[in-house]
Amino acid sequence: MAKKKGATGRILHDPVADRLTPIYPLDLSRIRTIDDLVRAMGQTAFTARQIGDAADVVEAMARDKDCFVVATLSGAMTVGKMGLIFCDLIDSGIVKAIVSTGALMAHGLVEATGRSHFRYDPKMDDRELFHAGYNRVYDSLEPEVNLDHVEDVMEHILDSWDANDVMCSWKINRRIGEHLAHHMKGRGILKSAYEKKVSVFVPAFTDSELGIDVALHQRTRRKEGRPALRFDPYEDFEYFASTMLATKRMGILTIGGGVPRNWAQQFGVYAEILSRRGYEKLPLKRYNYGVRICPEPVNWGGLSGSTYTEAVSWGKFVPSEEGGRFAEVLDDATVALPLIVGAVLERIGYFKHGKK
Numbered sequence: 001m002a003k004k005k006g007a008t009g010r011i012l013h014d015p016v017a018d019r020l021t022p023i024y025p026l027d028l029s030r031i032r033t034i035d036d037l038v039r040a041m042g043q044t045a046f047t048a049r050q051i052g053d054a055a056d057v058v059e060a061m062a063r064d065k066d067c068f069v070v071a072t073l074s075g076a077m078t079v080g081k082m083g084l085i086f087c088d089l090i091d092s093g094i095v096k097a098i099v100s101t102g103a104l105m106a107h108g109l110v111e112a113t114g115r116s117h118f119r120y121d122p123k124m125d126d127r128e129l130f131h132a133g134y135n136r137v138y139d140s141l142e143p144e145v146n147l148d149h150v151e152d153v154m155e156h157i158l159d160s161w162d163a164n165d166v167m168c169s170w171k172i173n174r175r176i177g178e179h180l181a182h183h184m185k186g187r188g189i190l191k192s193a194y195e196k197k198v199s200v201f202v203p204a205f206t207d208s209e210l211g212i213d214v215a216l217h218q219r220t221r222r223k224e225g226r227p228a229l230r231f232d233p234y235e236d237f238e239y240f241a242s243t244m245l246a247t248k249r250m251g252i253l254t255i256g257g258g259v260p261r262n263w264a265q266q267f268g269v270y271a272e273i274l275s276r277r278g279y280e281k282l283p284l285k286r287y288n289y290g291v292r293i294c295p296e297p298v299n300w301g302g303l304s305g306s307t308y309t310e311a312v313s314w315g316k317f318v319p320s321e322e323g324g325r326f327a328e329v330l331d332d333a334t335v336a337l338p339l340i341v342g343a344v345l346e347r348i349g350y351f352k353h354g355k356k
Contacts, residue, residue, distance in 0.1 A: 023049075038343035047331050054291045054327035054336070055343045061251035061289045062094045062348055068247040069289075072264045073100040074256035074304075078108040079117050079137045080334050083189055085341050090192040092350045095253065097243065098193065098200045099260040102208020105173065105190065105200065109210075110146045112180050112188020113153060117142055147209050153179065154213035155220075163227040168235030169202035172210070199243065201236050203263040241267060244285060251289035255333045257296065257304025268316040286318045290326040293333045293340070 015022075024043045031037045042052015061069050071089060086108075089095040110117070118134075118141040129136055133144035157175045161167065177194025184191065193200050205211045218228050244250060244267050254261045271285040296305035308326040311317045318324035329336045345351055 033346055034339060034342035035346040038339050047329065050327065050329040050331070051336050051339050054329045055340045057289055057291050057325050057327040058253065058340055058344045059347050060325055062344055064249060066248040067251045067289060068096045068244070068249070069094055069251040069253060070097045070099060070264050071095045071253045072255065072260035073098060073104050074258040074260050075333065076103070076107065076137045077255060077333065078104050078111055079140050079142060082334060082337055083108050083111050084187060085337055086189045087187050087192045088345060088350065089341060090196050090198050092345060092348065095198065097198060099264040100200060100202055101258070101260060102202045102205050102210050105202060106150055106209035107142060108189045109150050109153065109176060110142070112186060112191055113149060113184055114186055115146045115149060150209055151213045151216065154210060155217060158214065158217040158229065161229055163229055166235055167229055167231045168233060169205045170199045170236055170239060173200040173202065199239070201240055203233065203236065204259045205233070241270060245271065245282070249288040250285070252287050254290070254292040254294065255337065256294050257302070262303050265311060265316045269314060272315045284315065286316060288318050288324055290317060293329045293331060293336045295330050295332060
């Protein structure tokens with residue numbers, strides 16, 4: 001019961017009577033699994049609570065059989081050794097489509113073909129690294145010989161490409177996945193995507209090693225007098241749009257931001273414009289669920305740091321008041337992602353019968 005207190009006339013409420021949600025100390029002696037830890041973190045504060053809340057939303061997406069989940073990936077996540085987590089998200093059936101940077105897929109192809117990345121030794125300066133052929137990504141190294149190997153794989157795929165078949169990123173990534181499935185024993189994002197029929201889109205395809213490899217292959221074709229291959233990004237755009245239009249509900253799991261996030265989110269805008277400007281009669285198509293893992297602050301004004309609330313104003317997301325469920329984790333994805341995904345995979349029983 002509320003009580004009047006002191007000369008200020010404030011009415012001091014009882015938080016139990018007001019049904020406020022209590023928070024609790026994190027008791028490590030009671031933690032046995034990743035899920036135990038994440039559930040306990042969700043009952044604390046700050047970023048730990050964000051991680052716990054995000055796991056709950058990802059779980060809701062995973063259990064909603066009518067929800068089509070898109071993962072948007074940016075940043076050096078495969079060099080950062082997060083690749084197998086994305087494999088698990090695909091293999092478990094949670095993620096149904098991926099929108100990614102090309103670099104992330106190229107470095108993932110390095111992993112999938114059995115090559116390694118390495119720790120950066122600060123004793124070597126960047127000039128030495130260049131001459132040694134070691135490309136630095138913050139605290140890790142991508143040897144140039146790895147990327148030469150990626151070009152060999154791409155050359156094998158592109159050499160047999162029918163010049164009458166217009167290329168786009170999801171078709172190329174599907175061919176890479178097929179090659180990996182037939183020739184490589186290890187796991188890889190594109191291999192899992194091929195086996196599970198998950199399309200992988202790279203909107204900024206030319207901004208990647210894979211795009212460079214296509215450009216090099218075109219030079220080889222011209223030199224040999226063969227017809228050049230055609231690449232049309234609108235093949236990606238329309239295929240993604242038709243896929244999303246067929247969904248009942250949509251969810252998005254965003255790592256970082258940038259082009260992959262915006263490209264995947266703008267589908268709702270596209271659908272609304274098609275209807276409003278009289279091209280097609282369509283219902284509003286907005287994301288029902290969203291989880292974003294990105295440390296960029298909102299005040300920088302970039303898409304990577306923008307909130308889901310802001311995106312509601314663009315018609316990209318269902319407002320929380322209408323049933324939308326969202327969580328935003330302002331943290332390094334190499335810390336937050338394993339915790340969130342590990343907890344959800346435990347909850348749905350994936351590790352008991354699904355992991356390769």
